[in-house]
Amino acid sequence: MDEIFGIPAPLLFGQLLLGLINGAFYAMLSLGLAVIFGLLNIINFTHGAQFMMGAFVAWMLLNWLGLGYWWALLLAPLIVGLSGVIIERTMISRLYKLDHLYGLLLTFGIGLIIEGVFRNYFGSSGLPYRPPAELQGGWDLGFMFMPVYRFWVVVFSLVVCLATWLMIEKTRLGAYLRAATENAALVQAFGVNVPRLITLTYGFGVALAALAGVLAAPIYSVNPQMGTNLIIIVFAVVVIGGMGSILGSVLTGFGLGVVEGLTRVFWPEASATVIFVIMAIVLVTRPAGLFGRA
Amino acid sequence: MADALADLPIAAQEGASPLLAVRGLEAWYGESHVLHGVTLDVHEGEVVTLLGRNGAGKTTTLRSIMGLVPKRSGSVHYAGRELIGARSDAIARAGIAYCPEERGIFASLDVTENLMLPPVVRPGGLPLETIYELFPNLKERARSQGTKLSGGEQQMLAIARILRTGAKLLLLDEPSEGLAPVIVQQIGRTIRELKQRGFTVLLVEQNFRFAQTVADRHYVMEHGKVVDMVRNEDLNASMDRLHEYLGV
Ligand SMILES: Nc1ncnc2c1ncn2[C@@H]1O[C@H](COP(=O)(O)OP(=O)(O)O)[C@@H](O)[C@H]1O
Ligand SMILES: [Mg+2]
Numbered sequence: 319m320d321e322i323f324g325i326p327a328p329l330l331f332g333q334l335l336l337g338l339i340n341g342a343f344y345a346m347l348s349l350g351l352a353v354i355f356g357l358l359n360i361i362n363f364t365h366g367a368q369f370m371m372g373a374f375v376a377w378m379l380l381n382w383l384g385l386g387y388w389w390a391l392l393l394a395p396l397i398v399g400l401s402g403v404i405i406e407r408t409m410i411s412r413l414y415k416l417d418h419l420y421g422l423l424l425t426f427g428i429g430l431i432i433e434g435v436f437r438n439y440f441g442s443s444g445l446p447y448r449p450p451a452e453l454q455g456g457w458d459l460g461f462m463f464m465p466v467y468r469f470w471v472v473v474f475s476l477v478v479c480l481a482t483w484l485m486i487e488k489t490r491l492g493a494y495l496r497a498a499t500e501n502a503a504l505v506q507a508f509g510v511n512v513p514r515l516i517t518l519t520y521g522f523g524v525a526l527a528a529l530a531g532v533l534a535a536p537i538y539s540v541n542p543q544m545g546t547n548l549i550i551i552v553f554a555v556v557v558i559g560g561m562g563s564i565l566g567s568v569l570t571g572f573g574l575g576v577v578e579g580l581t582r583v584f585w586p587e588a589s590a591t592v593i594f595v596i597m598a599i600v601l602v603t604r605p606a607g608l609f610g611r612a
Numbered sequence: 613m614a615d616a617l618a619d620l621p622i623a624a625q626e627g628a629s630p631l632l633a634v635r636g637l638e639a640w641y642g643e644s645h646v647l648h649g650v651t652l653d654v655h656e657g658e659v660v661t662l663l664g665r666n667g668a669g670k671t672t673t674l675r676s677i678m679g680l681v682p683k684r685s686g687s688v689h690y691a692g693r694e695l696i697g698a699r700s701d702a703i704a705r706a707g708i709a710y711c712p713e714e715r716g717i718f719a720s721l722d723v724t725e726n727l728m729l730p731p732v733v734r735p736g737g738l739p740l741e742t743i744y745e746l747f748p749n750l751k752e753r754a755r756s757q758g759t760k761l762s763g764g765e766q767q768m769l770a771i772a773r774i775l776r777t778g779a780k781l782l783l784l785d786e787p788s789e790g791l792a793p794v795i796v797q798q799i800g801r802t803i804r805e806l807k808q809r810g811f812t813v814l815l816v817e818q819n820f821r822f823a824q825t826v827a828d829r830h831y832v833m834e835h836g837k838v839v840d841m842v843r844n845e846d847l848n849a850s851m852d853r854l855h856e857y858l859g860v
Contacts, residue, residue, distance in 0.1 A: 490728070496720040497729055504716045507678050508730035509704030509777070 325583055331462040333579040339468050339537070341575020342475035343530050347552040348559060348567035349479055350526035353486070356499040356562040357519045360410065360421035364402075365552070366545030367429040368524045371398045372531020373540045374436060377447050387450040387532075394532045395525035402524030406517050429545075436542040444539030453536075471533050478529065479568045486564055495519060499562070554597040560610020570608060631656040631812050632677070632708075632781055637686035637696075639669075639676040646672045648836040649686065654781065659803060659813040661823040664833035665859055670816040671713055673833070674783045677814075678710045679703045690781065705733045709779035713786050713816070715770040717758040723750055726758040727773045734778035738809070746802060747772045764795035771802065775811075782806070785816045800825045820847075820854060832857045 322330050347369060354362045375397050376390035385393065405428060413420045448454075449467040456465040486492035498505040498512055506512040531545070538544050552571075559570030574593050582589040600608060630653035639647035647669050654660045662670045676684045679700035688695045695703050704710075709730070718726055727743070727750060744751045747768045753761060761769060767787055774782060784803075788796045796819075803813060803826045817823040823830060824847050832840040834857060842850045 493721055493725045493729055497718045500718050500720060501716060503680055503700070504710075504712065505729070507680055507700040507704055507710050508774075509701050509733045510731060511701050 323584075327461045328463070330583055333583045334576060335462070335464070335468060335472075335579075336582075337576040337579020338472050338572065339575070340578060341572035342472050343534060343548060343571075344552055344555045344575055345479050345568045345571025346475050346526055346530040346533075347548065348555045348571050349482060349564065350523035350530075351552065351556050352559075352562050352564055352567040353482070353495075353526075354520055354523035355556075356564075357495060357502075357516055358410070358414075358421070359418050360413075360425065361418075361553075362520075362523065363422055363426035363549075364405070364429040364432065365425075365524075365527050366549030367432040368398055368402065368527040368545070369531040369534070369548065370436065370542060370545035371401070371432065372528030373447070373535040373538075373544060374440070374531075375528065376532045376535045377445055377540045380447070387453075387536075390532050390535075391529070395529040398528030398531075399521040399525030403517055403521040406520040410520065411513070411517070433542050433546065440542060442542055444541035447535040447540050449536035467536055471537070475530070475533065478526070482526070483564055483568065551593055554593050556607075558593075558597050558600045558607060560607025563607065563609040566607065566609025628655060630654055631691060632814065633687070633689040634673075634677065635687040635689070637673065637676055637688065638684065639672050639681045640683040641672075641681070646836050647676060647684075650676075650833070650836070650838055652831050652838050652841075654812055654814050656780075656812055657807065657810060658829065659807050659815060659827045661815045661817045661820075661827045661830045662833055662838075663817055663820055663823060663830050663854070663858060665857075666818070668833040669836040670833055671785055672836075674710065674785050674814070674816060677703075678708065678783060680710075704730075704777075704779070707734055707779045708781045708783065709774035709777055710783045711770045711774055711785060711787065713789065715766050717761070717766045717769055719757060719759040721758050722754070723756050723758055723761065723769060724754045726769055727776070730773055730777045732777050736780075737778040738775040740776065743772050743775055746775075746805065764791050764798075767791060767795070767799065768802075771799075775806070780810075781812045781814065783814050783816075786818065787815070788817065788819055788822050796822055818858070820858065 320327055347365060351362055351365055354360065372394045375394040376387070379385040379390050379393060409424060409428070410421060413424060453467045453470050456463050486495055494505060494510055494515055498510070498515055502512050534544065555571050555574055556567060558574065559566040574596070577596070578589055578592055581592045632654040634650055634652050637647055637650040638645070650669070650673050652660070662673060664670050672681060675681050677688050679695070679698055684696065686696060690706055690708060693706055695706060698706070718729070721729065749765050750769055750772055753765065758769065759766070771784065771787060787799050791799070800822060803815065806813060815823070815827065820830070824844060827844050829844060830842045830847065831838045832842070832854070840853065840857065842854065847854070
């Protein structure tokens with residue numbers, strides 16, 4: 319098993335793993351976007367900045383307060399999610415009666431402001447963040463070297479996506495969410511505080527982005543642009559999977575990560591564009607996305 | 613017509629204060645003024661219908677009581693509280709439940725999830741076993757997607773889910789609409805059963821033969837106003853008048 323299709327096995331598996339890692343981020347980020355879009359009907363263009371904030375909050379917790387990775391995993395989503403709650407209450411909620419385009423413009427603007435502020439304070443060169451001691455090192459699997467931290471990222475994000483899916487599909491709160499996505503006015507007329515549900519949903523989607531940011535901190539350097547680069551691909555993932563489909567965004571996220579990794583092996587020049595090519599094909603043949611309802 | 617209205621014992625029927633008192637209710641959709649001062653009473657334990665032609669404003673009246681029409685004025689007094697400015701979730705929590713004309717069954721929820729969706733707002737709702745006794749089909753189809761049910765079953769589900777919540781006043785918008793006669797009879801039996809169990813019902817209907825089998829009183833609406841009120845026992849004597857209002 320040294321070569322597969324003429325490709326050295328370590329290279330193939332290495333790229334597959336890299337694809338899964340990227341897929342894990344695509345999945346978590348597009349999941350948050352899908353949850354927000356489903357209920358708020360707003361494409362949250364602040365999502366990349368909120369992912370970046372998650373990584374920065376992890377860095378600040380460590381360097382300013384001495385709180386390590388495990389604390390960051392808990393606190394950064396809470397802190398950034400709370401900032402999302404404030405943004406929704408004070409700004410986004412004023413736009414629900416207007417065309418969705420305004421929500422898009424607003425969240426895009428907020429994202430630019432947040433990035434600008436971070437660039438101003440931290441520069442754009444990037445700050446180091448090391449994984450915790452428990453997750454350093456790696457295993458020699460024979461056919462490839464598996465860094466523990468990367469394995470952790472894939473498993474953890476799978477668990478987060480599964481837990482989110484279960485919460486939406488199997489709990490009472492999830493039933494409110496699904497019902498309000500269909501007909502918010504009627505759910506409110508049953509006595510559910512829908513404005514609060516919307517606020518919490520936005521906060522939850524933002525917290526997911528921040529959680530992905532914490533996971534990303536030890537892999538990518540922590541810098542103000544880290545979200546911008548990723549989020550463009552994530553929007554393509556969301557379009558391919560189908561706006562608002564929960565399971566679709568998770569499967570598409572991981573799937574496209576793997577496709578991208580394989581492309582890097584077999585046709586490296588195309589790896590940066592393959593997702594956008596797929597997006598174009600899907601838009602032409604299935605405009606609602608692979609998992610979307612037309 | 614104005615005379616007929618003046619004779620109505622609207623405010624002080626039998627001395628008791630009504631559970632629901634609607635006074636001078638006006639409502640707008642955007643610029644279009646749809647309700648022009650609706651006034652009606654519903655007493656505790658009564659089944660009262662709103663009759664009227666298509667477009668008379670019956671649905672809008674229920675939606676305005678429920679707080680679902682953003683621009684409204686006048687007074688909606690329920691169980692000692694003024695609700696005209698309240699949000700619809702607060703109105704639901706005050707004890708009013710709504711079954712919309714389009715039924716509002718959720719496609720992304722199965723039958724049980726649809727049934728369990730409305731939160732309990734106060735004690736005294738029907739227990740689940742009783743609801744399944746009233747609507748045995750819902751138990752058989754518990755795991756089906758809500759919108760995969762037949763029209764009649766969806767209507768049963770739409771009524772069933774608001775019985776659990778402890779709401780005392782039920783606003784039902786044309787539950788008989790578009791259903792086969794057997795199903796309409798079943799819905800009639802259900803409404804009489806609900807009355808016996810102490811629910812108060814404000815029922816929108818176009819079919820006054822059906823209304824006659826369930827109601828104590830009937831209000832007639834025209835052009836966004838209540839123009840007449842008929843007690844059920846006087847219904848047959850008032851047939852000519854009603855035929856004129858309803859154009860049947
Ligand atoms: N969403 C809406 N937007 C604008 N006009 C509406 C809307 N819903 C109803 N109307 C108008 O309000 C009037 C009353 O409608 P409605 O209350 O549905 O009557 P009914 O239930 O008695 O048939 C009608 O003229 C109808 O065209
Ligand atoms: Mg109607």
